[in-house]
Amino acid sequence: MGAIELVEQAQAGDADAFCRLAARHQRSVYLLALKYSGNHHDAEDLTQEAMLNAYRAIRQFKGMS
Numbered sequence: 298m299g300a301i302e303l304v305e306q307a308q309a310g311d312a313d314a315f316c317r318l319a320a321r322h323q324r325s326v327y328l329l330a331l332k333y334s335g336n337h338h339d340a341e342d343l344t345q346e347a348m349l350n351a352y353r354a355i356r357q358f359k360g361m362s
Contacts, residue, residue: 307355315355319348 300321306314323344330343 301360304355304358304360308358315352319351323348 298317300318303314303318307318326347327340327344330347331337331340334340334343
């Protein structure tokens with residue numbers, strides 16, 4: 298299933314679709330957080346916070362980025 302379909306399903310309230318979408322991007326988010334924080338534990342916390350924020354805001358995502 299493509300990212301667009303997963304986003305649409307997540308926007309409709311499908312938590313499993315969001316989890317699958319997040320899993321595709323978790324590593325890259327983690328690596329970016331590690332680059333900026335320089336600490337494994339902080340990078341994990343930042344990744345979790347970013348995913349939680351994305352989950353909370355998925356309904357407002359317009360696909361323009």
